[in-house]
Amino acid sequence: xxxxxxxxxxxxxxxxxxxxxxxxxxxxxxxxxxxxxxxxxxxxxxxxxxxxxxxxxxxxxxxxxxxxxxxxxxxxxxxxxxxxxxxxxxxxxxxxxxxxxxxxxxxxxxxxxxxxxxxxxxxxxxxxxxxxxxxxxxxxxxxxxxxxxxxxxxxxxxxxxxxxxxxxxxxxxxxxxxxxxxxxxxxxxxxxxxxxxxxxx
Numbered sequence: 349x350x351x352x353x354x355x356x357x358x359x360x361x362x363x364x365x366x367x368x369x370x371x372x373x374x375x376x377x378x379x380x381x382x383x384x385x386x387x388x389x390x391x392x393x394x395x396x397x398x399x400x401x402x403x404x405x406x407x408x409x410x411x412x413x414x415x416x417x418x419x420x421x422x423x424x425x426x427x428x429x430x431x432x433x434x435x436x437x438x439x440x441x442x443x444x445x446x447x448x449x450x451x452x453x454x455x456x457x458x459x460x461x462x463x464x465x466x467x468x469x470x471x472x473x474x475x476x477x478x479x480x481x482x483x484x485x486x487x488x489x490x491x492x493x494x495x496x497x498x499x500x501x502x503x504x505x506x507x508x509x510x511x512x513x514x515x516x517x518x519x520x521x522x523x524x525x526x527x528x529x530x531x532x533x534x535x536x537x538x539x540x541x542x543x544x545x546x547x548x549x
Contacts (some may be wrong), residue, residue, distance in 0.1 A: 390504045406501065420476065421475075
């Protein structure tokens, strides 16, 4: 986390953008995006960063990175299925199984996965491979990017007065915060789909 902190101090909002973007396209960072964004929220509380600039940088990076991965796998899914390259641990039968699962669970499963740490980064890959509708996937990417990233920055901001206490057990705090963001995200998505259903009826 010290390396990330130094990188943020030196490069500001560009660092936030790069760290989030790189992790979304599969390049790991010294610290998870979740912990980094919570820290950015704390920096917003101290006045070093601006809240909206921090959230905005991460949201744009998340949308661009996730969309890029989705479109790449969407465009080359047929070639990947036929050739099964070693660098992608997905075989044709596995892709079909995932496609059937996704069809059963619908978009709710996509939203829940996008609100789940460690799994959310793989969602655009799987969605692209199974040929999920582009409009639906882009809508999911935009909604979850806005709520997930701004939620983490906000929680870091709210933790500001208690930061030194929270950092004594940073791992536990991160799990609690991520669970809270996940819960809020699920509630938001539930309300979104409920409104859509009411409109359709």
